[in-house]
Amino acid sequence: MMDQEINEDSGGESSILVWLTGITFFAAMAAIFLFVPTEKTEGPIQRIMYFHIPSAWLSFFAFFIVFVSSILFLWKKEREWDIYANASAEIGVIFCSLVLITGPIWAKPIWGTWWVWDARLTSTLILWLIYVAYLMLRAQTDAGSMRARYAAVLGIVGFLNIPFIHFSVLWWRTFHPQPKVISSEGFGKGMDPSMLATLGVSLGAFTLLYFLLMGQRIRQEKLKDEIDRLKREKLFSS
Amino acid sequence: MNLYFNQIAAIVWKDFVTELKTRELLSAMFIFALLVILIFIFSINLSIVKASEVGPGVLWVAFLFAGTIGLNRSFMLEKENGCLMGLMLVPADRTTIYFGKLISNFIFLSIMELFILPLFMIFFNIEILEYLGPLLMVIFLGTLGFCALGTLLSSLSSNLKTREIMLPILLYPLLIPIVIGVVRMTGQLLEGVPLLDMMKWVGLTASFDIIYIGVSIMTIDHILEE
Numbered sequence: 001m002m003d004q005e006i007n008e009d010s011g012g013e014s015s016i017l018v019w020l021t022g023i024t025f026f027a028a029m030a031a032i033f034l035f036v037p038t039e040k041t042e043g044p045i046q047r048i049m050y051f052h053i054p055s056a057w058l059s060f061f062a063f064f065i066v067f068v069s070s071i072l073f074l075w076k077k078e079r080e081w082d083i084y085a086n087a088s089a090e091i092g093v094i095f096c097s098l099v100l101i102t103g104p105i106w107a108k109p110i111w112g113t114w115w116v117w118d119a120r121l122t123s124t125l126i127l128w129l130i131y132v133a134y135l136m137l138r139a140q141t142d143a144g145s146m147r148a149r150y151a152a153v154l155g156i157v158g159f160l161n162i163p164f165i166h167f168s169v170l171w172w173r174t175f176h177p178q179p180k181v182i183s184s185e186g187f188g189k190g191m192d193p194s195m196l197a198t199l200g201v202s203l204g205a206f207t208l209l210y211f212l213l214m215g216q217r218i219r220q221e222k223l224k225d226e227i228d229r230l231k232r233e234k235l236f237s238s
Numbered sequence: 239m240n241l242y243f244n245q246i247a248a249i250v251w252k253d254f255v256t257e258l259k260t261r262e263l264l265s266a267m268f269i270f271a272l273l274v275i276l277i278f279i280f281s282i283n284l285s286i287v288k289a290s291e292v293g294p295g296v297l298w299v300a301f302l303f304a305g306t307i308g309l310n311r312s313f314m315l316e317k318e319n320g321c322l323m324g325l326m327l328v329p330a331d332r333t334t335i336y337f338g339k340l341i342s343n344f345i346f347l348s349i350m351e352l353f354i355l356p357l358f359m360i361f362f363n364i365e366i367l368e369y370l371g372p373l374l375m376v377i378f379l380g381t382l383g384f385c386a387l388g389t390l391l392s393s394l395s396s397n398l399k400t401r402e403i404m405l406p407i408l409l410y411p412l413l414i415p416i417v418i419g420v421v422r423m424t425g426q427l428l429e430g431v432p433l434l435d436m437m438k439w440v441g442l443t444a445s446f447d448i449i450y451i452g453v454s455i456m457t458i459d460h461i462l463e464e
Contacts, residue, residue: 074460129411136407140398150394153457157387157412160453164415164446171438172418 014215021212024205031198039195048106050198054206055098056124062092062210063131063159070155073148079225082148085155087217089134091210096128119169126165130158143228245330249338250345256315257346263311267350271304272357279361289362294424297358298417301377302384302410304354305347309388310405312343313396322396326462336389336458340451344385351377364428372433373424379443380420386447387412390454394461419443 032050039046065088073081103121104114115121134154141147191199257263278296316322325335359366366373388409395405419439426436433440 074457126411126414133408133411137398137404140400140404146397149460149463150397153390153394153461154408156457157390157450157453160449161412161415164442167438167442168415168418172422 014212014219017208017212017215021205021208024201024208028198028202028205031201036194036198037192042110045106045109048102050202052099052102052106053199054202055095055102057203058206058210059092059096059099059127061207062088062095063127063162066092066131066134066155067159070152070159073152074156077145079148082151083218083221084214085151086138087214087221089131089138089155090217091213093128093131093135095206096124096131099124100128117172119166119172122169122172123162123165126169127162130161134158242331242334245328245334246337246341249325249335250342253312253338253342254345263308263346264350267304267307267346268353270307271300271350271354274300274303275354275358275361284362289364290428291425293358293362293364294421294428296362297354297424298380298421300354301347301351301381302413302417304350305343305381305384305388306406306409308343308346308350309385309392309409310395310402312339312389313392314401317396322462332459332462333455335462336393336454339393340385340389340454343389344381347381347385348377351381366428369427369430372427375433376420376423376427376443379440379447380416383416383443383447383450384413386450386454390450390458390461393458416443416446419446 028050032047036047036050038044066085069081069085069088072078073085103124107116108114134151137154138147138151141150275296278292278299282292282296284292313322316325326332355366358364388405391408391412392405395401395408398404419442423433423436423439423443427433
């Protein structure tokens, strides 16, 4: 009875989040395709930026959560943190893939090539490889304490690699468009206000989507644990 | 403190005795590295490209691939007959196992590299003797970083079902910063640029080494836990 109430409660919360995410996404779509003016030199293809940057933000944020959850897991040894790290890594890899897909679609007409070995492109690709390896490690090991510990170690090692990747590929070469939102001229100076507003809405929508997906994935994983527990209980009682 | 170093030395000594007895690892690593260099020489046309531009990359790829064989073996050997369990039962700090393995991996890899360097010089027709000092310094930094992270991940992957496959998949993306650094430094050295002009790369590789040794000390307890 208690369990049911808890489930209904979390269901209520997540339905608010579903609606909020839906509405924000609707607003973001309207802003991207109807409200914001077309960029002068790049044309309509520039609109992909409103998906590209939020996806990049979401994946980096997700990887940061993996890092924090991994540390907390090794410290507290609670299954909860392992679930968070797993869910966040999965979401991060999906959105990192989206970044790597939307980038070349934009680059082909603008730069004339699908891919260049620029600092940011390279570091995003390496990051993607690290977290794909993380998910592979999880898939390779059986559920339990060993998987959680190993994954946590890799989650920490992988995130600490980011500054090294950043500097090594930056000194290697770079041509990516310079950051426009937070530039040396000040916050939001490099961009038209309407574009900045659209990007803001889109960022908000993606961030909400992250929490929505996290909530779903965590619930799923917990239900899986519950099923495993019940299975074992029934197996030994019969 | 003395006891701690003695424990590390005992693990390194044990690895050396095993290697002297079996003579499996060093020869395999050496031949493998040689093969990697040969395959690269066949796949690139040395009459078109400048040897000092592609050479460093080939050299480091050979080191890393051959090094992976050593890393894979280092903990696999302990899994046989439950030797790792024996090591863990020793009333010593778990970091001694990490440092012992790190040092023996590092020494094996360095010996192999010392044998490969003259061959590299001959095959690529590159004069390395005049830059030998800085070059050995770069090789030291790169090999240490490779072994620091490699030993940690090898202790982890040795417990997996598909250990030989998983180690490179886990290790190589994390090694990319250090590979870019050492290849760049080696290339510049062979062009005659002094090491002092590349302090940012030296700093990057050295801090990579220090941070990953530090992280390994902090996390090895969680890996070697049964």
